[in-house]
Amino acid sequence: MFRFQCRWIFLMMLPGAVWAGDTHEKLSDRVQAHAESSIEQLAREQKWPSYDLSVTPWVPNLSDDILSCKKQPIVERSDHARSLWGRVPYQISCSDPEWVIRARADVSLELPVAKTTRRIRKEERLTDDMIKLEKTNVSRVFGEFVTDKLELIGRQVLRSTRAGQAITRNMTSDPYWVEENVKVLIRVNKDGVIATMSGIAMDNGSKGDPVRVKNQSSGKTITAWVVDRGIVETRF
Numbered sequence: 001m002f003r004f005q006c007r008w009i010f011l012m013m014l015p016g017a018v019w020a021g022d023t024h025e026k027l028s029d030r031v032q033a034h035a036e037s038s039i040e041q042l043a044r045e046q047k048w049p050s051y052d053l054s055v056t057p058w059v060p061n062l063s064d065d066i067l068s069c070k071k072q073p074i075v076e077r078s079d080h081a082r083s084l085w086g087r088v089p090y091q092i093s094c095s096d097p098e099w100v101i102r103a104r105a106d107v108s109l110e111l112p113v114a115k116t117t118r119r120i121r122k123e124e125r126l127t128d129d130m131i132k133l134e135k136t137n138v139s140r141v142f143g144e145f146v147t148d149k150l151e152l153i154g155r156q157v158l159r160s161t162r163a164g165q166a167i168t169r170n171m172t173s174d175p176y177w178v179e180e181n182v183k184v185l186i187r188v189n190k191d192g193v194i195a196t197m198s199g200i201a202m203d204n205g206s207k208g209d210p211v212r213v214k215n216q217s218s219g220k221t222i223t224a225w226v227v228d229r230g231i232v233e234t235r236f
Contacts, residue, residue, distance in 0.1 A: 023068075024061055027103070030075045031057035031090050035105040038077075038084050048147055051111035052135075059092070059103045069094035078102065085109040086139045110137050114146040114167045122160050123204070125175060126152045126167075136166065143168030177229045178205040186213055186224060187233045199224075199232070 035055045043051060071094065078091040090103040112133040120130060131149045138145055145168055146152055155172040178184055178201045186199040198216045205211040205226040213224045213232055224232035 024059055027073065027075070027092055028057045028059045030073075031059060031092075031103050031105050034075050034077075034090070035084070035088060035107055039107070039109060042084060046147065048111055051109060053110075054108040056106040057103065058106070060101055062101065068097075069099075070096045075103075108137060108139070110135055112136070112147060113138065113141060114149055114152055116161050116163055116165050116167060118163045120157050120161045122157060123176075124157050126155050126157065126172065128153055131167065134164075141166045141168065143170050174206045176204045177207055178203075178209075178211055178226050178232060180204050183230075184213060185231045186215065186222075187227070187231060189233065190236055201232070205232075 032055045035057070036053065039051075039053055073092050073094045075090060075092050078089045082088065085107040088105045088107055090105060091100055092103055093100040113136045114131050115134050115136070117130055117132050120126070124130075128149065131152055133147070133149065136145075143166075145166055151169075152167055152172060154175060156175055157167075158171055158173055161167070161171065180201055180203055182201055184199050184201045186197045188195045188197070199213040200216060202212040202214055202221065203209075207226055207228075209226050210223050211226060211232060212221055214221050222234060224234050227233045
């Protein structure tokens with residue numbers, strides 16, 4: 001698979017020089033270089049195995065006398081909350097004379113992401129055969145995509161998914177430590193005195209979740225908090 005190598009473009013200016021002539025072309029190159037280097041940095045942080053990247057910059061075609069700048073203009077993303085792919089807004093600014101223009105980079109990013117191999121029911125635990133890695137344009141994935149199957153194996157699906165659907169991190173949760181209609185140990189800690197008794201969980205719950213539990217001795221239903229696998233604890 002093609003491994004994209006980021007293209008670095010260094011644009012040097014002498015002190016006091018005026019950014020003119022082919023300004024539009026150079027500014028377009030700088031927007032492209034910024035978008036490419038941002039993706040490359042994220043790829044290193046996320047340890048992506050491989051990816052394909054295409055960047056198309058757009059800078060308004062204004063006259064050189066408007067864009068003339070005694071210092072090298074600053075190129076930066078104008079909305080840091082947005083993702084690094086898709087239509088990415090940029091701004092280019094100059095301090096002498098002062099001006100700001102809007103630009104953008106249309107970023108197409110493809111890499112192998114985790115998808116379902118079949119329909120998965122709500123609360124099913126993911127196994128290796130349920131997951132495949134498929135090259136995908138991530139602009140079409142809504143949520144935080146996953147590129148390593150090991151991150152998902154053993155986790156539970158929060159809602160039913162269709163075959164071929166991308167599995168994002170917010171679609172899964174840690175496996176339940178307490179399961180509905182399964183026996184649990186109820187632990188009571190009051191004033192340093194610890195007592196235990198048997199109960200039946202009436203809800204599913206992961207670590208820290210409140211669940212309803214039926215005390216097998218008294219028949220009463222109480223609320224307790226999941227503290228370990230098969231163990232809940234009351235709070236006073």
